[in-house]
Amino acid sequence: MKRIVVLGAGYAGIRTVKKLYGSGIDAQIVLVNKNPYHYMTTQLHEVAAGTKEPADITFDVAQTFADKKNVQVILDEVIRIDQDAKSVELKNNAPLQYDYLVNALGFESETFGIQGAEENGWPIIDINTALAARKHLEDTLKRYKTSHDPNDLRIIVCGAGFTSIEYLGEIVHRMPKLAKEYGFPRNKVKIDCIEAGPKILGMFNQDLAQWGVKYLEKKGVTFHVSTPITEVKTNAVMSNDKEFPANTIIWTTGVHGSHVIADSGYDQKRNRVVVEDDLRVNGHPDQFLIGDVSGVPNPDNGRLFPTTAQISIAQADCVAENLVALMNGQPTKKFVFKALGTVCSLGPTSGIASIDMFGHWNLKGWIASIAKKLIADRAVLELANIRTMLESD
Numbered sequence: 482m483k484r485i486v487v488l489g490a491g492y493a494g495i496r497t498v499k500k501l502y503g504s505g506i507d508a509q510i511v512l513v514n515k516n517p518y519h520y521m522t523t524q525l526h527e528v529a530a531g532t533k534e535p536a537d538i539t540f541d542v543a544q545t546f547a548d549k550k551n552v553q554v555i556l557d558e559v560i561r562i563d564q565d566a567k568s569v570e571l572k573n574n575a576p577l578q579y580d581y582l583v584n585a586l587g588f589e590s591e592t593f594g595i596q597g598a599e600e601n602g603w604p605i606i607d608i609n610t611a612l613a614a615r616k617h618l619e620d621t622l623k624r625y626k627t628s629h630d631p632n633d634l635r636i637i638v639c640g641a642g643f644t645s646i647e648y649l650g651e652i653v654h655r656m657p658k659l660a661k662e663y664g665f666p667r668n669k670v671k672i673d674c675i676e677a678g679p680k681i682l683g684m685f686n687q688d689l690a691q692w693g694v695k696y697l698e699k700k701g702v703t704f705h706v707s708t709p710i711t712e713v714k715t716n717a718v719m720s721n722d723k724e725f726p727a728n729t730i731i732w733t734t735g736v737h738g739s740h741v742i743a744d745s746g747y748d749q750k751r752n753r754v755v756v757e758d759d760l761r762v763n764g765h766p767d768q769f770l771i772g773d774v775s776g777v778p779n780p781d782n783g784r785l786f787p788t789t790a791q792i793s794i795a796q797a798d799c800v801a802e803n804l805v806a807l808m809n810g811q812p813t814k815k816f817v818f819k820a821l822g823t824v825c826s827l828g829p830t831s832g833i834a835s836i837d838m839f840g841h842w843n844l845k846g847w848i849a850s851i852a853k854k855l856i857a858d859r860a861v862l863e864l865a866n867i868r869t870m871l872e873s874d
């Protein structure tokens with residue numbers, strides 16, 4: 482029996498295994514993940530801001546596949562892939578041989594080599610980092626009552642991409658409650674968002690982007706555009722000679738793919754590999770790369786599609802079909818992606834959205850936040866099972 486090894490139980494990996502199992506394929510399917518749980522990365526900012534708990538956005542990977550007899554889950558960390566030997570090196574178990582590999586190891590925080598970013602910035606990339614960022618913020622705000630250090634009430638969010646904006650939306654929502662709980666003056670809290678580029682929310686049209694920016698500004702966020710970060714100190718962010726002091730520095734400037742990609746000798750850029758039309762790796766017909774470790778050129782403009790949960794899930798569907806085709810000696814199909822739109826939450830009760838389903842819709846306010854919630858719930862429904870979705874509220 483052939484062995485298909487899937488690396489990573491994120492959106493891409495879990496969805497691949499579910500689809501492969503559902504296809505009735507006659508193969509042993511092995512899923513490797515370093516944590517016993519899957520976490521919904523699209524909601525990590527809520528854990529980091531303290532508006533959700535880890536249990537709200539995670540589910541048990543082994544339990545999801547417990548009754549699937551040809552699916553085996555291995556909880557271990559992937560160290561390297563030996564592409565010629567068709568073998569995956571694991572931290573605690575013996576090397577794992579594969580006939581076909583689906584690499585879906587996901588993303589890590591990008592520091593762009595900026596001095597001090599790794600040491601002094603709090604990233605939001607998984608459950609542990611989200612919880613660490615939350616604890617640091619809460620401890621620092623709590624300390625103000627005795628320290629009276631104005632920097633304890635200053636928060637800097639580095640970068641103004643999706644994660645930064647969604648985090649800001651949650652944190653401004655929670656701030657009045659935190660002020661009450663820890664006894665600090667809400668009006669002395671200073672929240673700055675520092676962005677190197679000239680625009681905030683540039684992926685939306687001007688009207689939606691301006692609405693989102695004004696919404697956050699009204700709630701106390703100050704945006705600094707065209708302000709490249711040059712250094713991150715323990716209690717300040719530098720942009721050339723300009724200093725922004727703060728005792729909480731959230732590092733959400735962007736992501737790159739898993740370091741395992743570079744460590745395994747792939748032809749990569751920022752740990753992403755540009756894949757073939759059918760999502761296989763050039764020169765390795767037994768390997769597929771999907772999710773945030775893959776790069777898929779957009780035929781409309783030649784640029785790579787942004788890495789999102791949405792494209793990861795669509796890739797997983799295509800890979801499962803292509804693996805079934807390969808096993809049956811049939812040709813693989815080309816991956817074609819049509820984005821369904823973009824939704825950015827601005828806290829639990831607001832957001833902006835540009836959706837391409839049943840026409841084109843630009844949404845602002847509470848209706849956009851409902852769209853985001855429906856999308857999140859749909860992901861749980863499709864990745865785990867209906868019981869999990871019903872229990873998630």
Ligand SMILES: Cc1cc2nc3c(=O)[nH]c(=O)nc-3n(C[C@H](O)[C@H](O)[C@H](O)COP(=O)(O)OP(=O)(O)OC[C@H]3O[C@@H](n4cnc5c(N)ncnc54)[C@H](O)[C@@H]3O)c2cc1C
Nearest residue numbers: 489491492493515522523558559587588772773789790791
């Ligand atoms: C705060 C936030 C909000 C976002 N919001 C949205 C959104 O609204 N919509 C959207 O479409 N996208 C959103 N994204 C992007 C989206 O989350 C990613 O594109 C998506 O998670 C990529 O899925 P993936 O399966 O490739 O990787 P991941 O979700 O990163 O999953 C990778 C898996 O591999 C495991 N793993 C990693 N390294 C190893 C190793 N060495 N050994 C074993 N296991 C390993 C990890 O534990 C994880 O389970 C958001 C991202 C963030 C951070």
